[in-house]
Each structure stands twice: as C-alpha cells, then as structure tokens.
Amino acid sequence: MFSRRTDLPLDKDPLSRFLPWLIAFMVYLAALAQSGVIGLDSLAQRWDSGMAAPLTVQIPADLETGTAANARRLQIALNIVSEYPGVLKASVISKDKVLELLSPWLGLVEAADVPLPILIDVETDSSVDFDARVLSQKLARRIPGTQVDDHGVWLARLIEMVRTIEGLAAGVLLFILLSAAGTVIFTTRTGLTVHAEAIEVLHITGAHDRYIAKQFAGRAMSMGLKGGLYGIALAIPTLLVLGHMAGRMEAGLLPDIEMPVLGWASLLCLPLLSAFVSGVTARRTVMRNLRRML
Amino acid sequence: MNAKTPIARFENVGLRYGLGPEVLQDVTFSLKSGSFHFLVGPSGAGKSSLLKLMYLSMRPSRGLVHLFGHDIQTATRDELPALRRSIGVVFQDYRLLDHLSTFDNVALPLRVANVKEQDIKRHVEELLAWVGLKDHMHARPPTLSGGQKQRVSIARAVISRPKLLMADEPTGNVDDHMGFRLMHLFEELNKLGTTVVVATHNEAIVTKLGHPVMRIEGGGLKVIPGTRGKKVLAERALRGKV
Ligand SMILES: Nc1ncnc2c1ncn2[C@@H]1O[C@H](COP(=O)(O)OP(=O)(O)OP(=O)(O)O)[C@@H](O)[C@H]1O
Ligand SMILES: [Mg+2]
Numbered sequence: 041m042f043s044r045r046t047d048l049p050l051d052k053d054p055l056s057r058f059l060p061w062l063i064a065f066m067v068y069l070a071a072l073a074q075s076g077v078i079g080l081d082s083l084a085q086r087w088d089s090g091m092a093a094p095l096t097v098q099i100p101a102d103l104e105t106g107t108a109a110n111a112r113r114l115q116i117a118l119n120i121v122s123e124y125p126g127v128l129k130a131s132v133i134s135k136d137k138v139l140e141l142l143s144p145w146l147g148l149v150e151a152a153d154v155p156l157p158i159l160i161d162v163e164t165d166s167s168v169d170f171d172a173r174v175l176s177q178k179l180a181r182r183i184p185g186t187q188v189d190d191h192g193v194w195l196a197r198l199i200e201m202v203r204t205i206e207g208l209a210a211g212v213l214l215f216i217l218l219s220a221a222g223t224v225i226f227t228t229r230t231g232l233t234v235h236a237e238a239i240e241v242l243h244i245t246g247a248h249d250r251y252i253a254k255q256f257a258g259r260a261m262s263m264g265l266k267g268g269l270y271g272i273a274l275a276i277p278t279l280l281v282l283g284h285m286a287g288r289m290e291a292g293l294l295p296d297i298e299m300p301v302l303g304w305a306s307l308l309c310l311p312l313l314s315a316f317v318s319g320v321t322a323r324r325t326v327m328r329n330l331r332r333m334l
Numbered sequence: 335m336n337a338k339t340p341i342a343r344f345e346n347v348g349l350r351y352g353l354g355p356e357v358l359q360d361v362t363f364s365l366k367s368g369s370f371h372f373l374v375g376p377s378g379a380g381k382s383s384l385l386k387l388m389y390l391s392m393r394p395s396r397g398l399v400h401l402f403g404h405d406i407q408t409a410t411r412d413e414l415p416a417l418r419r420s421i422g423v424v425f426q427d428y429r430l431l432d433h434l435s436t437f438d439n440v441a442l443p444l445r446v447a448n449v450k451e452q453d454i455k456r457h458v459e460e461l462l463a464w465v466g467l468k469d470h471m472h473a474r475p476p477t478l479s480g481g482q483k484q485r486v487s488i489a490r491a492v493i494s495r496p497k498l499l500m501a502d503e504p505t506g507n508v509d510d511h512m513g514f515r516l517m518h519l520f521e522e523l524n525k526l527g528t529t530v531v532v533a534t535h536n537e538a539i540v541t542k543l544g545h546p547v548m549r550i551e552g553g554g555l556k557v558i559p560g561t562r563g564k565k566v567l568a569e570r571a572l573r574g575k576v
Contacts (some may be wrong), residue, residue, distance in 0.1 A: 047442060049433040141343065241429050244389055245490075246419035247446040249411075 046255040047242060048235045056263065059262075062268025063220055064274065067310050070216045071275035072252055074310070076209045078303035084202045095162035095172060095192065097121060097130075100185040100265065101155035108167045113183050114158055121162055126170045133159040133272050220314060225262055228325040232258060239330075249330040257323035264318025268311025275307070339403045340364035341529040342388055343500050347384055347397035356395070357383050359553035365531065367497075370524045371557075372531040372540045375550035381533040382426065384550065385500050388531070389423045390414055397458045402497065419447055422491035422528075424501035428483045430475040436462065437471045437488050443494040460491050465519070488516065492523055499523060501532045505539065513539060 050056060102110060114132065121130040133141075138156055164170045176188040214267055232239065242252055343364040350356045356382045365371065373381050384391045387399055390406060399406045401417055405494045409417070422443075430439050437458055462468050467483040474484055484504065491499060501520065507514035517532070517539055524530045531548075536538065540547060544562040548555055 045432065047438070047445070052433070140455060208415055236430050237429070240391070241431065242442070242446065243415075244391060244418060244421075245443040245446050246415045246494075247419075248415045251446055 041166055046259060048231075048238050048252075050231060050235070050255065050259040052229075053072055053231055053234055054228055055109070056231060056259065059223065059260075059318075060267035060270060062127050062223050064270035065312050065316050066216050066220045066223075067268045067271025068212055068275045068278075069105065071272060071310055072162045072278065073209045073212045073216065073274075074307060075279055077206050077213070078300070078306065080202050080206045080209070081141055082300055082303075083134045084206070088277045090106065095164060095175075097160040097162060097169075098187045098190045099158040099183060101157050103287075115181055115287045117160060119160075120173070120182065124175050124178070125166050127162055128165050129161075129163040131161050133161055164317065165178050169269060174248065217317065220264075221317055224264070224321040225325045228256055228260065229329065232326065241251060243333070249327055250329065253326035255319070255325045257319045260312060260322030261315045261319030265311055265315035267318075268314035271314070272311055279307075340400070341367050341369075341402060343400040345396070345398040345400075346385075347387065347394045347399060349380070350395050351388065351390070356553055358387075358394075358555075359464060360549075361397070361482055361550075361553075361555045363548060363555060363557055365498075365529055367525055367529055368524070370521070370530045370545045370557035372543075372545055372547045373531055373550070374535070374540060374547055377535075379550040381550055382502055382551065384555070385423075385502055385531070385533060388498070388501055389421050390418055415446075417495060420497040422494070422499040424484075424487050424491045424499075424504045426502040426506060426533075428475070428487040430483060430486055430490075435472045435549045436478070438476065439486055440493055442490060446492070447494065457493060458489075461493055465489050479526070481512050484508060484512075484516065487489060488519065492528075495526075496528060498529045499531070501530075503533055503535065505534060505536050510538065512534075514542075531549065537563050 097117060099113060102113075118130055118132070121127055135156060138159055170192075172188050172190040172232075176186075179186040179188065239252055337405040340459075344361050346359060347361040348356050361384070373384065374439070375381055381448065383392075387394055388401070390401070393399075393407065402420060404417060406417070415538055429441070434442075440462060441454050441458050444457065449457075459468070459471070462471055465487040465488065467482060469490070470478060470482060476572060480484065487506065488501070491501070499520065504520075505518055509517070513536060520530050520532060521543070541561075544560050546560040
C-alpha cells in the first residue's frame with residue numbers, strides 16, 4: 041500500500057518539504073486538545089465516583105451549650121435525616137476527616153482550637169426524586185443554623201460543564217484531523233501537477249495507478265510520521281509545564297488533574313495516526329485524480 | 335489474439351485537438367505482426383499524433399482503434415496497463431526522468447511490471463552493455479550527450495521485449511552514421527518478432543532500408559509498399575550471385 045522506493049522526485053517539491061512542519065504544528069495542537077480531553081475526563085470521573093454522598097448536612101458548633109447539648113442536637117438531626125423519605129444512609133463524618141477537609145483553608149490546626157461544625161454524609165436513593173429543600177427546612181426548624189449542601193445539583197452542573205468542554209476539545213481534535221487531511225490533499229494535488237510529465241511516462245510504460253499512488257502514499261506517510269514526531273516532541277514539554285502549573289493551583293480545591301498512563305500512551309499514538317492519515321489521504325487523492333486521465 | 339490478428343488496426347479514425355480542425359481524417363490501415371513501417375509526412379502532418387493514438391496517450395475523436403485485438407474505445411482503465419506493457423515508445427524528446435540514473439530509467443518498465451530486482455539488474459546491465467552505455471550506468475540524463483540519451487530511451491523502450499515498438503524521429507538529433515546504427519538496432523528487434531513503426535524525416539534512411547512507408551498528408555494516410563525485396567536482389571546482382 042505504501043512504497044519507499046520512488047521514481048518521482050517527490051522529496052524535491054517545495055510544498056512537500058513544508059508539509060512535515062505543518063503537520064507538526066497540527067499534531068502539537070492535537071496533543072494539547074487530546075490531553076485536555078483525557079485530563080478533564082479523568083477529573084469528571086473522579087468527581088462522579090469520589091464524592092459518593094450527594095448531600096451533606098452541616099450543624100454549626102455551639103460553644104455555649106457544651107458537648108452534651110451538641111451530641112443531643114446531632115442525635116435529633118440524625119433522626120430527622122434517617123426518617124426522611126429517600127434517604128438510604130446517614131453517617132457522621134469524623135473530626136479528623138473534617139479537619140482534613142478544612143486544612144486547605146485553615147492550615148494544620150489542633151482540633152480543640154476551633155469550633156468545628158458537625159458534618160453528616162447523606163446517601164440518597166438515586167431512583168427517588170429527592171427534595172433537599174424540604175429536608176433543609178425541617179432541620180432548620182428544629183436546629184437553627186443547620187445547612188444542607190446538595191452536591192448532587194452542584195456536581196451535576198460541574199460535570200456537565202466539564203463534559204461540554206470535553207466535547208469542544210474533541211471537536212477541535214476532529215477539526216485538526218480534517219485540516220491535516222486537507223493539507224495532504226492539497227500537497228498531493230500540487231505534486232501530481234508538478235510531476236505530470238513523469239507520471240505520463242510511467243503510465244505509458246504500463247504503470248497502474250496504484251503503482252504511482254503507492255509512491256505518493258509512502259512519501260506522505262513518512263512526512264506525516266516525521267511531522268507527528270516533531271509535534272509530539274514540542275507538545276510534551278508544554279504539557280509538563282501546564283501540568284506543573286495546574287499542580288500548584290489545585291491546592292485541594294480540585295482533585296489533582298493528572299494524566300493517566302493510558303493518556304500518555306494515546307498521545308504517543310498521534311504520530312502514528314498522522315502518518316496513517318497522511319498516507320491514506322495521499323493514496324486516495326492520487327487514485328481519484330488519475331482516474332480522470334487516459 | 336491469434337497469429338493473424340493485426341497488431342494495430344485503425345478504421346476511419348479521425349482526431350481533433352479540442353475544437354480545432356481534424357488533424358487526422360478517415361485514417362484506415364492495419365499493421366501485421368512482425369512488420370516494419372516508416373511513417374513520413376511534412377512537419378505538422380500528424381505523425382506524432384498518430385503514434386500518440388497507438389501508444390494510448392489519446393483516444394480518437396471518431397473511428398475504431400484496435401490494439402492486439404482489443405478495441406481501445408471499450409477497454410476499461412484497468413486493462414490499459416497490460417496493453418501498454420506490450421508497447422515500447424521512443425519519444426522524439428526522449429522523455430527520460432532526469433533524477434533517475436541511466437540504470438533506473440531503463441529499469442522503469444520492468445519495475446512497473448513488478449519484475450524481481452535481481453532479474454532487473456541482469457537484464458538492464460546486459461542491454462546497457464549492448465547499446466554501449468555500460469560505463470554510464472549511474473550517470474543521470476542531464477550529463478549525457480544527445481546520442482547517449484537517445485540510446486537510453488531506446489533501451490527503455492525495448493527492455494521489456496515489446497510486441498510493438500514505436501520510435502518518433504529517433505534519428506532527429508544524431509548524424510547519419512549514428513542514425514543507421516540505431517536503425518540497425520530496430521531491424522534486429524524486428525527480426526526477433528517485434529512490430530516496428532519509425533516516424534522519420536530522414537529520406538536517406540527510408541530509401542536505403544526500403545521498408546513499406548505510411549505517408550500522412552492533408553489528414554489522410556497512404557501506405558506505399560516497400561522496395562526491400564528488390565533492393566536485396568539488386569545487392570546480390572551487384573555481388574554477382576544471381
Ligand atoms: N497538444 C496539442 N494541442 C493542439 N494541437 C496540437 C497538439 N499536438 C499537435 N497539435 C497539432 O496537430 C497537428 C499535427 O501535429 P503532430 O505533432 O502530430 O505533427 P507531426 O507530423 O509529428 O510534425 P513534426 O514532423 O513536426 O513532428 C499540428 O497542426 C499541431 O499543431
Ligand atoms: Mg512529431
């Protein structure tokens with residue numbers, strides 16, 4: 041399907057010398073878009089599975105009333121929550137865990153130093169249309185200051201946004217792929233015009249179209265591979281820098297955006313993809329254009 | 335195709351370029367297998383155009399062209415390469431590929447036909463030695479003299495032992511001595527069974543070799559029988575052997 045040997049001086053075409061760099065640029069952009077997709081996807085997945093409880097009940101600490109009163113208020117809250125329709129499980133989050141969750145804002149503090157709110161994780165039956173507002177009102181009537189955080193809604197919106205960005209990035213990826221194919225088509229057509237006389241000689245000596253197409257395809261494939269490797273070589277440092285910056289920014293706010301091993305592997309497939317797309321596109325272009333000749 | 339099938343047969347062939355006048359009008363002839371013809375006529379008469387029709391570079395505007403028993407009008411694009419591999423062409427302007435060595439230029443028809451590299455090497459080296467270009471095997475066409483290029487293009491035309499060989503003014507750019515040597519090469523191939531058509535302006539060659547002549551003039555084509563048999567008799571008479 042692809043041939044290394046060539047009867048045509050394809051490597052002397054000015055356009056084809058430029059092609060690897062065009063492809064390098066596109067593969068560079070594609071690598072950024074693709075790692076964006078992969079990073080966001082793993083982020084969304086972790087949010088999806090990592091925050092199991094879609095609801096948190098927060099009871100403010102009351103320093104005045106002391107621990108016994110606090111324990112009683114907790115018991116009341118637990119009773120209300122557990123009896124509420126659609127609730128599967130309600131569990132108190134330990135003090136240590138609360139401290140850990142707050143550490144990005146507070147730094148490391150001793151548990152006794154600050155009045156810690158009591159947090160209750162609530163798991164709901166996802167098949168029931170759960171109304172968090174009614175629960176919130178019920179709780180607030182008995183224990184003033186109690187808040188219900190509905191992560192479900194918040195998380196769903198966030199994930200929706202991430203998925204939209206992901207879709208856009210995938211669209212960008214597809215667009216880059218089409219532009220690369222377009223560039224190869226244009227370069228190949230130019231090559232056919234430049235080498236029209238030599239191609240006629242090949243035809244008259246009995247060459248099949250696929251014999252000629254093979255040479256164009258082989259050439260385009262090697263340029264696609266070359267361009268792909270250049271592009272990846274440029275993209276990797278960029279991604280490392282971006283990853284480092286994201287790592288400094290996240291500080292517990294976000295689960296760390298991290299490229300999985302599979303993500304790196306799929307990035308390294310880009311040069312192979314660009315080689316394959318270039319080769320196949322050049323082949324099809326030649327076959328299609330030669331069909332019009334005698 | 336059997337032995338009696340003509341190598342090429344034209345019937346009422348007309349050819350025009352674009353919307354221009356007919357360059358060829360009602361051309362009818364047939365080439366028997368193993369024949370040798372000269373193609374003559376004034377400049378611009380349509381000799382090269384006729385050859386183009388025969389080496390399948392163009393289709394006629396009207397009429398029938400049969401090659402090796404195939405109607406080229408109805409032949410599909412996929413069938414053409416096989417027909418073309420039975421045809422050798424020496425172009426008036428050589429049409430060598432400048433970036434390829436002499437060896438690779440001559441090897442082209444074999445490569446195109448997927449012949450094994452080791453066989454290619456043997457055949458090409460043999461033929462290049464025969465046309466006196468063994469020492470220029472790795473030279474590129476731009477560094478060769480006119481006569482050398484001519485021999486490269488002839489070698490390329492005959493390397494695959496075509497059934498039909500066409501040469502468009504193959505002696506246009508060489509002296510008479512070289513011209514006769516090249517003609518001798520074509521005659522040798524003709525003796526081995528190749529059908530030959532040579533377009534030429536060189537009257538000396540046409541009269542001396544005495545092969546039948548196809549003359550194009552005013553768009554029409556006339557075939558004039560050869561004088562070859564008579565010439566051989568005359569030569570024998572000269573040598574006193576009759
Ligand atoms: N590609 C073309 N487009 C238009 N007209 C052409 C083309 N090729 C040839 N012609 C015309 O066709 C006519 C025959 O040309 P052709 O080349 O067949 O002549 P020829 O007999 O080979 O001449 P010469 O002896 O000078 O080589 C000429 O009038 C020429 O102008
Ligand atoms: Mg001519």
